Amino acid sequence: MQRVLQDEAQRLAEDSFFERPTKLETVQGMILLAAYSEKTWFSIALILRTALDSGLEKSLDTLLSQEKVPRSSLSATMADRQLVWQTRTWLISFTLELDVASGTGRKSRIAEVDVTKLRAFLDYPLSLPADMRTVSIIEIHQLRGHSRVIIENAATIPDIISSELPAIMTRLQIWWTTWDEIHDQNGFHAGAFQRSSLKSMLHYARIFVFCISLARIQRLQPAYANSNPDTIDENVMNLWQSLVTTIMDQLGYLINESSYRYQLTWAPTYPALTIAFVTTFALRVARWCPSLIDQSLLLDRAEKICDFLKQPPYPDIHRTVSIFVNYARALIASQRRQETNDNADMPEQQSGDDRSSSTSYRETADDNANSLLVNPPPPVEAGSNSHDNEGGNRGPTMQSATTTAIKDANIIPTLSNDVPRPPLSRLPEMMEVPNWATMSNSIADSFGLFEEGQNDIFDFLHTMPSIPQ
Structure with a gap:
């Protein structure tokens, strides 16, 4: 079956190379091929052009402007269903470009989507629980994009470290808290892939922000770019330690989270x-x-x-x-x-002094590493092995989510088998x-x-x- 689907997707994509596609399935086939290709960046450009030429970018506005909204899937017409398919296909195309761009550390080339419209789509009667993941991904990508602009426009290093960076980390934490609660309210248990992937995205967003912050610091004060690590300013070195701590947390989480490994x-x-x-x-x-x-x-x-x-x-x-x-x-x-x-x-005495100095430096760095991490997510729950993919109850989407409170949590521990x-x-x-x-x-x-x-x-x-x- 997998081979049949792959061949069909290949045929649809090949048919679209030199003529205007007329079917929604063509774009969907191209998405599948690009999503499972190891060098997918350039093929995404063709997908987006095809989607734009097919008018899919207008589908969300068309859906939300309907005068007569179906009450449920039972009363929906084929035109209603087709519009939802078009909207979902466009959002997935959008998400694919954002994911690959961010995963390879590049800038997205697509204009932002209004978050209010995205959340309104979740309340549409024909939306699915899986749409929550798509919308949450778009939101975190756009939040990272805003963070990049803020950091790159910062005038001084203290502005980055003392002001902008803590505020960005707080916004990232709010994003995770909000969407984790939404998934919980819609029947996704704590060990589900949807919720574990949210935490992984949070870790990566922090890594992303730390990297653009350090890059900006280099441009503000080029001396840092060519300095020995032992001579870098303490605050900047603490920023490096925070980056390293987050990277190690990310790697440990990926290794220990069974649902994420399974997918x-x-x-x-x-x-x-x-x-x-x-x-x-x-x-x-x-x-x-x-x-x-x-x-x-x-x-x-x-x-x-x-x-x-x-x-x-x-x-x-x-x-x-x-x-x-x-x-x-x-x-x-x-x-x-x-x-x-x-x-x-x-000499033995000199060697001992060096070891003591090195140990002291590392302990100091470890003590200061978490100063820039604002309330990291809670630790991995041991024994969470279920691989359920979707919750059965949609429940409330956005209204009941807490959007301002930030949960207290600890850095993810290293498990005994590591x-x-x-x-x-x-x-x-x-x-x-x-x-x-x-x-x-x-x-x-x-x-x-x-x-x-x-x-x-x-x-x-x-x-x-x-x-x-």
Whole structure:
């Protein structure tokens, strides 16, 4: 059946390349092909052009302006149903572009949709529980877009760290609280994929904001871009530590959340691509400043992420991440061996002082890491293994959700089975080396997603000094 559907989607897409599509199913077939392609960025442009030429972008306004709204699905006409299908197809096309753009750290090229209209669509009698996820995704993407504009327009570094960043983190927390309650009220249990994916999106949004903040700080004060980590201002270094803490939380959450791992077996490409980008970025940070990250724990989590990406349909993504992981493990082992040799050549008292200083620095950084994280989401619930996809009761959508209260919560703990593996004993003689050797290439380029003139949000790291080989 999967092969039949894939062949049909392929035929519909091919028929649309050189002539104007006349059927809604053509756009839907193109969406399926793009969603499950490992290099989907350029095909999305064709989907959006096809959707626009078919007038799908007008379907939401048309639906909401109906004078006679059906009371239920039983009283709906075929025209009503067709309009809902068109609206849903357009929103999914919109979501696909936003997901791939954000997962690869790029800017979306689509104009924003009015959030009020999106939420009104959820109250339409023919909307489905699955539409809540689509709307919540669009909202978080647009919220991140607003955050990017705010940070890039900030005039000073204190404005970013003390004013704008805490306000943005609060808005992100409100988004998660609101949509988690909405899903709960509509019958989605705490371990459902819909709710676990909300938490994953929150983590990634924080990573996104920290990255654009650090990139903006580099532009405001270029000295930071070429400084040794030990000489960077304490507030900026705390921002780096907050970024690293969030990345490790994200990786730990992906590993420990069963419903999210389960959906990777049939999920489209962009969740895997987002995970791959975060993982490879973390490895680059570990190379730039080893004291920021527990390298053994990071490598262990990165290897587990590789195992998840090994299953179809992500062979190329898995291969790229595995190259980074294997090279990082060998490189870190080589660095540690060099540090051991250096310490052996130093007087015992001096070596002890250095160890004490390093420990003190890391403890101070850990104490300050959470100062920029505003009420992170609650920890993972142990034993949540159900994979239910939809709630049976739609219930209230937006009116009953709390939109101002922010729940108290703790950073997600590291579970007992997350035991670091020892690094490789030596650098293998034959090893494929990733293109990060000079920190001069973007992560997008590593995954074959390079597009001239458009950088990803992770690119700011390559201006940092690389650790000597």
